[in-house]
Amino acid sequence: MKPSRHTPLKVALRWFAAVAPVAALLDAPPALAQQAQQAPGVTEIVPPRLDPIPEVPYPEGGEGDAEVVLLLVVERDGTVRSVEVQSGEEPFASAAKRAAESFRLTPGTRKGEPVVSRVRFALGFKAPQPVEEPEEPEVAQPATSQPGAGQPGASQGAGGKPAPPPEPEPIEVVVRAEKPPPSAKTLTRAEVRQLPGAFGDPFRAIEVLPGVTPIASGLPYFYIRGAPPGNIGYYLDGVRVPYLFHAAAGPSVIHPGLVERVDLYSGGYPARFGRFSGAIVSAETTEPNPDFHGEGNFRLVDVGALVEGSFADGRGTALASARYSYTAAVISLISPELRLDYRDYQARVTYDITPRDRLTLFAFGSYDLLAQELNGIETVIFGSEFYRVDGRYDVRLPNEGRLRWAATWGFDQTRIADQRNARDLLGGTRVELNQPINENLTVRSGFDVLFDGYKADQATYGDREDPDVAAYNRLFPSRTDAVATLWADAVWRPNRNVEFTPGIRTDVFHSNGAYAVGFDPRLGLRVDVTRRLRLLHAIGLAHQPPSFIIPIPGLAIANLRDGLQRSLQTAAGVEVDLPAKITATVTVFNNLFLNMSDTAGVQPPGNDQNQVPRSLGVSRGLEVYIRRNLTQHLGGFISYTLARSTRTIGNFTFPFAFDRTHVFNAALSYDLGRGWRAGSRFTFYTGVPNFQTPPGMPEGFRLLSPEREPGFYRLDARIEKKWTLGRTTWLSFVIEALNATLNKETINGNEVGPVTVPSLGLEGGF
Numbered sequence: 048m049k050p051s052r053h054t055p056l057k058v059a060l061r062w063f064a065a066v067a068p069v070a071a072l073l074d075a076p077p078a079l080a081q082q083a084q085q086a087p088g089v090t091e092i093v094p095p096r097l098d099p100i101p102e103v104p105y106p107e108g109g110e111g112d113a114e115v116v117l118l119l120v121v122e123r124d125g126t127v128r129s130v131e132v133q134s135g136e137e138p139f140a141s142a143a144k145r146a147a148e149s150f151r152l153t154p155g156t157r158k159g160e161p162v163v164s165r166v167r168f169a170l171g172f173k174a175p176q177p178v179e180e181p182e183e184p185e186v187a188q189p190a191t192s193q194p195g196a197g198q199p200g201a202s203q204g205a206g207g208k209p210a211p212p213p214e215p216e217p218i219e220v221v222v223r224a225e226k227p228p229p230s231a232k233t234l235t236r237a238e239v240r241q242l243p244g245a246f247g248d249p250f251r252a253i254e255v256l257p258g259v260t261p262i263a264s265g266l267p268y269f270y271i272r273g274a275p276p277g278n279i280g281y282y283l284d285g286v287r288v289p290y291l292f293h294a295a296a297g298p299s300v301i302h303p304g305l306v307e308r309v310d311l312y313s314g315g316y317p318a319r320f321g322r323f324s325g326a327i328v329s330a331e332t333t334e335p336n337p338d339f340h341g342e343g344n345f346r347l348v349d350v351g352a353l354v355e356g357s358f359a360d361g362r363g364t365a366l367a368s369a370r371y372s373y374t375a376a377v378i379s380l381i382s383p384e385l386r387l388d389y390r391d392y393q394a395r396v397t398y399d400i401t402p403r404d405r406l407t408l409f410a411f412g413s414y415d416l417l418a419q420e421l422n423g424i425e426t427v428i429f430g431s432e433f434y435r436v437d438g439r440y441d442v443r444l445p446n447e448g449r450l451r452w453a454a455t456w457g458f459d460q461t462r463i464a465d466q467r468n469a470r471d472l473l474g475g476t477r478v479e480l481n482q483p484i485n486e487n488l489t490v491r492s493g494f495d496v497l498f499d500g501y502k503a504d505q506a507t508y509g510d511r512e513d514p515d516v517a518a519y520n521r522l523f524p525s526r527t528d529a530v531a532t533l534w535a536d537a538v539w540r541p542n543r544n545v546e547f548t549p550g551i552r553t554d555v556f557h558s559n560g561a562y563a564v565g566f567d568p569r570l571g572l573r574v575d576v577t578r579r580l581r582l583l584h585a586i587g588l589a590h591q592p593p594s595f596i597i598p599i600p601g602l603a604i605a606n607l608r609d610g611l612q613r614s615l616q617t618a619a620g621v622e623v624d625l626p627a628k629i630t631a632t633v634t635v636f637n638n639l640f641l642n643m644s645d646t647a648g649v650q651p652p653g654n655d656q657n658q659v660p661r662s663l664g665v666s667r668g669l670e671v672y673i674r675r676n677l678t679q680h681l682g683g684f685i686s687y688t689l690a691r692s693t694r695t696i697g698n699f700t701f702p703f704a705f706d707r708t709h710v711f712n713a714a715l716s717y718d719l720g721r722g723w724r725a726g727s728r729f730t731f732y733t734g735v736p737n738f739q740t741p742p743g744m745p746e747g748f749r750l751l752s753p754e755r756e757p758g759f760y761r762l763d764a765r766i767e768k769k770w771t772l773g774r775t776t777w778l779s780f781v782i783e784a785l786n787a788t789l790n791k792e793t794i795n796g797n798e799v800g801p802v803t804v805p806s807l808g809l810e811g812g813f
Contacts, residue, residue, distance in 0.1 A: 095121045095164050096153040105172060106142035112774050113172040115143040123161035123578055125154045129628065129676055131237055133167070136771040137722050143170045145680060148628070157486060160543060232256050232311045232672070236303055241677040241716045243728040244763030244785040246806055247344075249309040250291040250299040253328060255712045257670035257686045258313045258636070261732070262705055264761055264792055265785055265802035267292035268597050270705055272313050272638050273666025273692035274325025275645045277594035278612065282320070282329045284409065285477065286437050286455055287497075289600040291328065293372070293389040293415050294429060296785075296804055300391045300413035302368035304342050304353040307333045314616030314638060315585025318536040318550030318569050319479070319493055324591040324614035324640065332409075335364035335397045340775075346808030348374045349389075363398040386418040386425070403443040410436045430462035433600040448482035455497075459600030467504040469523060469601040474498050492535035499528040501603060522604050528558040536569065544575040556592055561607035565590025579624040583634070586617045593644040604644070609661060613641040620670075628679065632672045640664030645694065645703065664703070666692040677726070683715040702736045702753070704795070709733045722769040731760040738795055759792035761785070778811040 115135030120128040130147045132140045147170075155164035234252050239245050245252040253269065254261055260270040267290075268276040281288040283301060291299055299306075312320060312327040320327045337357035344351050353368035369392040393411040400406060412434035418427045439453040459471040477495030484490060503523040536550025548571035556563045569587035576582060590611045593604040620634030643664045668690030675682050688710040694703045709732060716726035734756030764787050769779040786803040793799065 093156045095125070095155040095166055097150060103142060103146040105174070106138040109138050109142075109172065109174075110771065111174050113139040113771070114774070115139050115170045115172070117143060117147050117168060117170065119147060119150070119166040119168075121152050121154060121164045121166055123154050123163060125152045127152070128163075128624065130678075131235065131676070132678055133237070135170075136775070136777040137769050138720075138771070139170075139172050141680065141718055142172075144678070146170075148679075162543070231316075232313070233308055234311075235308045236306050238677045238682075239303075239309075241682065241724065241726055241765075242714060243716070243726045243765035243783065244730075246298060246783060246785075246804075247303045247810075248299040249303060249306045249330065250301070250328070253309065253311055255684070255686055255714065255728070255730075256311055257634070257672045257688045258326075258668070258690075259311075260688070260690070260705060260707050260710055263794060263799055263802065264730070264759060264790075265296045265800075265804060267296065270692070270703075271311075271326035272616070272636055272668070273640065273664060273690070273703070274614070274638070275594070276597045278323055278325030278591060278614075278643075278645075279598075280320065280323035280325075280327045281598070282327065283411070284330070284332050284437065285319075285453070285479070286409075286435055288435070289433050289459055290431075290598050293391070293413070294387065294417050294431070296802060297372070297389050297415070298349070298370065301330065301411065302351055302353050302370060302391070302393055305332050305366070305368055305393055305395075307331050314614075314618055314636060315569060315571060315587035317491075317548065317571070318534040318552045318567070319491065321532065321534070321552045321554055321565070321567060321589060322530065322591055324589045324612045324643075332395070335366070335395070337361045337364055340813060342810070342812035344808055344810040346806055348372055348806075359398065363396065366393070366395040368393045384420050386416065386420065388414075388416045390414050405439075405441045407439040407441065408436070409439070410434075427462045431460070431600050433457065433459040444482060446483050448480070450481075451477075451479045453477050453479075461599050461601045469503045469599070470501070471601040471603070472500040472502075487540045489538040490535070491537070494531075494533050496531045497529070499603065501526055501528065501601070501605070503602075522606065523602060524559060524605055526559045526605055528556075528603070528605070530557070531555045546573040547571070550587075554590060556607060556611070558592060558607045559605040563590075563592070563607045563611045565611055565613075581622045583620040583622055583632075584618065586615075589614045589616065610642050612643050614643075615639040615641075627675065629673065629675045631674075632670075634670040634672075636666070636668055636670065638664075638666040640666075643694070660696060663695040664692065665695075666690060677714070677716045680718045681716075684713070686710075686712040704738060705735050707732045707735060716765075722771075724767045724769070726765045728763040729760070730763070731758065733758045734792075735794055756793040756795075759790060760788075761790050762788045776811070776813040778809065780809055782807055 113136065116133045117135075118131040118133050122128050127148055127150050130144050132144055135143065152166075154161040156162060234249050234256075236247075236249050239249045239252045240247045242252050242255065245255075251267065253259060258272045262268045262270070262276070269279070270276065271279055281291050288300070291301075293300060308331055310327075310329045310331075312329065314326065316327050320329065336355055339354075339356040341352065341354035343353070349370055349372040351368070351370035353366070355364060355366040357364050370390060372387075372389045374387045374389070391411070391413040393409075395407065395409045397405055397407045412432070414432040415430065416427070417429045418425050420426070435455065435457045437453055437455045439451055442450040444450055454476045455474065457471075457473045459473070461469050475495060475497035477493060479491075479493040481491045482489065501523070502525045532552065532554045534550065534552040536548055539547045539549070541547070548569075550569040550571075552565075552567040552569070554565040554567070556565070567588045567590060570585070572582070572584040574582040590613055592611060593606045593609065594612070595602055595604055616636070616638050618634055618636040620632055622630065622632045624630055641663060643662050644660075645662060645664065668688055670689075671687040672684070673686075674684035677683065689708065690706075690710075691708065692703050692706045693700055695701075711731045712728065714726065714728040716724065718724050736753040737756055738753065763783075763785050765781065765783040767779050767781045769777055771777050783806040784803065785805075786801055787805075789801045789803055791798050791800040
């Protein structure tokens, strides 16, 4: 008795399209579907086909039955551009992924023209059954396949009899009409999980993208194309979030299992984003999943978990996730006088009123505390918390349109210097419309209003006549701010190779008795020169009220009388698909910042953070991004930025305080087999300017070409061993370290660090 080692891969495919006409056809009998596809008035969209279906051996080391769900991007010639494992455990995931990379499909078409398509399907592995050695050679049943039916050929079962075909599994095919904006760079959770030094957090992986300049290694605050951290907007499902990371180089404030992807818009972003004159970081959560599933992790410093299931016969879903840190207990062993604590939670409930109407309630929050105890008295060094509740009503419109109405409530609070609290009670509503008019035109528009009620405590023991106290009170008075926005853009494709995205946005701001208006035109352009070569261009104007050094919950400057910050963002790039599934992008950018409030970048005399000097900012540079998806058997990337950013105040022009000429990142991840995977990342950047005042010069004097601090490099590492327990359950042991080389860096003459974050833990899911 021995198992057959080459039982064919059981593939069950049932194609269905995202557009309603095609979806209706796919459930029809073949003859009826053929007649309907040719009927007048039906959009002529044909999904890709995999025919014949290839056979793939059952993977070595596999146990039991398994299912792997893959997402393919299929080129116009039928080759597979990329493969993403959406679910499935090793060794089945790698076997299915390697097989899918060599698939050759009949490409999807629109009106007879091949188009790039996204294809999702399930691959089912059936465990080999023990068979008795036959006394005489038996002839295997010939494999057969029906064109378009997605049924594999019969396979040998026990006793040499053909095994019954598996039940068809649904497959989603989306013939994409909308392409990513030219200014967007996307990170998926599946890829980020393999990135060393990111600890599986999609938000933390932002620092590896071109154009991103860190303030210091390991700290979650960045300059992006010359824009300071306070000018970068963070959004989760369209809801504004004050910050993305917990204190002291902690993890992201959102459980990574809830994040489907993170998009970085470095500049010239779509019209739906605004109120920030720098970049936009937008995260999208996973779609509700009615199947009961979950995941968790246990590390040296925290524990987290996520679970989701359905109710009302699958019409509703409920999700809960949280993370809790016990760093206070760990740090107390090393430094008893310090206390560091963080935690976060997320909860989501959805209910489908009808097949086209859905209600969603999404709540999330975060808490951080860093305190010091001296002589029995605890002093809060930094304490911060924020909470959001977002209620949504989504309606599916004809022709795959979507209408969303949402209302958001929130509370932010931060304990700052002199034990003062800054609070923000916010509320707002928004309406978003996305409506394809025809194959070549999609119209998007929206309206939203947001109110922020700020309240800042006076210094408990401060003298109101003291200049510093008076300056603080002027910057952060108690007040109610409001902003109303109207925006619209269109995705227009005059032909299949050119895509324009013109847009317009208007914001009306009110703060502390003053008004200001921002009028922001935007334009994106994508040109497919060839099947593998694309030109990407983006230009846009953006406005923002004055900003603080870094985003802090409950703290916002009230100073509209000095006007809005303005930025003109331009970028032009070339993207090419290379052999071996490698994509390379080269981009040049030129950003102009007017009336800019960048206290950290300018560093006013005496480093007085109560001053908000306005300056002219310029940032120019070159970005190179070469990548092969990290989920591949061998994956990696190279990211390089060559840039120069300056500030001008009066007649003085000088580099801003965190200007780094060169920023370089490279990573490699390799599947070693048998559940082992290892990866490493190398980071290097040149030093920042040294702004120490030269002898004999007045305080605050700046040189056009100051001396630079020494450069910095670090090495991150990650090793994972994964076990598959049953069909859908898995367990991983992960060792990971940020700055495993324990290197220090120098900023403004002061040596910092080493900032290193080791991690040792277990992860699992079902």
